[in-house]
Amino acid sequence: MRMSKAVERTTLQRVLPHYHCSLNNSTVAPLGNGLINSTFLVRSINTNFVLQKINQHVFPKPGDVVNNAELINNHLLNKQTQGQYQLTPMRQIENNDNKVFSLVDRNYWRAIEYIPNCYTIEAVDTPEQAQQVAAAFAKFTHALADFPAQELAVIIPSFHHLGHRLSQLKTAAKSNTNDRLQHCSELLEFCLSEHEFIKSVAELEASLPLRVTHNDTKINNLLFCASNNNPTAVIDLDTCMPGFIMHDFGDMVRTCCSNLPEDGKNIEEMYVREDILSALAKGYLSELDNHINELEKQSLVIGAQLLPFMIGIRFLTDFIDGDNYFHTKYEMHNLDRAKNQIKLYSLLKNIQPKIHDMIYQLSR
Structure with a gap:
């Protein structure tokens, strides 16, 4: 055994x-x-x-x-x-x-x-697969739309709260207990200077309705049926709690749309797989478009950028703090992850009009 x-x-x-x-x-x-x-x-x-x-x-x-x-x-x-x-x-x-x-x-x-005769997938390969993934997580969200989110316990407080994550970053940078700021001062300055984006997120959070969200919408948190290769179950409910759908959609974008893994170092070669992103939007809204309000729909454009930005900040904070949270394989691992995710955020920010069009393609 x-x-x-x-x-x-x-x-x-x-x-x-x-x-x-x-x-x-x-x-x-x-x-x-x-x-x-x-x-x-x-x-x-x-x-x-x-x-x-x-x-x-x-x-x-x-x-x-x-x-x-x-x-x-x-x-x-x-x-x-x-x-x-x-x-x-x-x-x-x-x-x-x-x-x-x-x-x-x-x-x-x-x-x-x-559940027998099932398998998991580690990475999205095709737009068709991406559409399946997004539709499955959207079905999960839609089925829970009439469940009172406030009845769920908050498993990790401020898990996807950008203001909290920025506060943690500032605290780590001020302490600099491991003398690592010399390696990341430019990246730190960039993160803290994104005032307009940070403000837009705060404004959305003040107005969006709370829903039951999964908060870890990676493709490997789905089971696929071996007989027809379709999603059969959403798994790993450990981080399910009250949240906003822009977080779930954004996490799918973050984990599916880069051509590099989240710790890939050759970030100058990074690009957004726009066909995958478009398929995610199509799959997600095929199940939710008529069941969310206009502000929630608009928030998906921000969410696509928010999750790479937020996880980049978390990686950077952990690097400055001495690698206490995320498992690392080498000394600069968290810094490489942070650079990678902030690069992805920047690329997504540059194509924000395209993301908007992808989100609203079903409404035309």
């Missing part, structure tokens, strides 16, 4: 009995390549399921994570029953005590229904 270093065999021996199985009648193997939680596929005599230990460093209130997921899944299951949600909700499985989490050695564990 393959095991991760973070989870000992003896721990699993204590966890599995909470779900009517043991290491004697089950096989356990690591599942996926997520960097946050420890995730395993359990195959037992009676059933297969996903077992996950929640990372309490990233999620200090794991009970809120589990409860949010339960509220969302129950709502989606109801929508599915009514024929109003075509994807498969990721149902959490109750343990022997009829709870959706198990507390073992002060760690929170949960079991999630395993």
Whole structure:
């Protein structure tokens, strides 16, 4: 049995009995390549399921994570029953005590229904694929449109709040405890000088309606059906909380539309894959266009630029601060990431009129 270093065999021996199985009648193997939680596929005599230990460093209130997921899944299951949600909700499985989490050695564990004959994708290759991705996340958002977002716990406070992220950057730069400003002074100055864009984001945030948002809309957070290659489920609901749809759309743009990975160093060769961006807009609005207000639609143009800008600021802050948050492989890794994402922001800003046209193409 393959095991991760973070989870000992003896721990699993204590966890599995909470779900009517043991290491004697089950096989356990690591599942996926997520960097946050420890995730395993359990195959037992009676059933297969996903077992996950929640990372309490990233999620200090794991009970809120589990409860949010339960509220969302129950709502989606109801929508599915009514024929109003075509994807498969990721149902959490109750343990022997009829709870959706198990507390073992002060760690929170949960079991999630395993959907067979599915696969994940790490990167978008074609416009058709991009349209599928955006439509799937839009279906998720639309199905939750009548769920009161305020009932969800805020998992990570100010997660996508630009003002907060800028404040963190300024604090790190003022302290400069690792003497790294010498390597990034121009990039820092650029980020702090984007006054007009920063103001436009703040004005939008003051007026946009709160919705249930996923907040991590990468393609690898979708399951695809092996038989027809269509999206079948939105997964990884850990960061679901009240938010704005411009964040979800912007994260898709950020992770799908550059020709380089987010730590690619040859940023002079970076370009925006406009065919992918157009397909994302088409797919997203094919499901949401008649269900969002005009300001939300306008916000997607800003969101496409906002998420690269914000994650660039976060990478830069972590670099100045000594690489305490993001895992790095070499000394300048976070700085390279920051330069990459700010470059993407600049490229997207330069084509803002095109992005506007892509967003409004369905309305013509």
